Amino acid sequence: MLKGFRDFILRGNVVDLAVAVVIGAAFTAIVNSLVKDIINPLIAAIFKKPDFSALVFQLNGGKITYGNFLNSLISFLLIAASVYFLFVLPVNKLLARFFPAPAEPPKTHPCPQCLSDIPVEAKRCAHCTQLVA
Structure with missing residues (x-):
């Protein structure tokens, strides 16, 4: 006790x-x-x-x-x-x-064809309809 x-x-x-x-x-x-x-x-x-x-x-x-x-x-x-x-x-x-806060992963990346920002999950660019891998 x-x-x-x-x-x-x-x-x-x-x-x-x-x-x-x-x-x-x-x-x-x-x-x-x-x-x-x-x-x-x-x-x-x-x-x-x-x-x-x-x-x-x-x-x-x-x-x-x-x-x-x-x-x-x-x-x-x-x-x-x-x-x-x-x-x-x-x-x-x-x-x-x-103790810095962990950095968030980017939510967008540039399209390889037209270089516009597109969401990471996108399969096609909304601007030029290029397939994105």
Whole structure:
């Protein structure tokens, strides 16, 4: 029973996932700091508000704090863009370089008589009716 658990834990996917969660948490803290310490002061300079958390909508005595949602949305968009441009795009380019897609066989070839493109499966050229082998 313990051997199966050990094999499961030491499987590459589980270790990779654990590392990704730890790095993701640290990366989220960095992006949240970027939003709080750099982007929100820029917003304060432009819109005269310290950040979006001050934006509140009153509805029948209840407070809807849509500013906090905007702060979270900015954080999410920055995290998603950073992950895409710093990790996904480079890894996809490397994978495409090391494992290129197999080339498709040609679907047409030139007719030996009139040199027009004809399908590979054709027995005769549609332009000059020449037999094609």
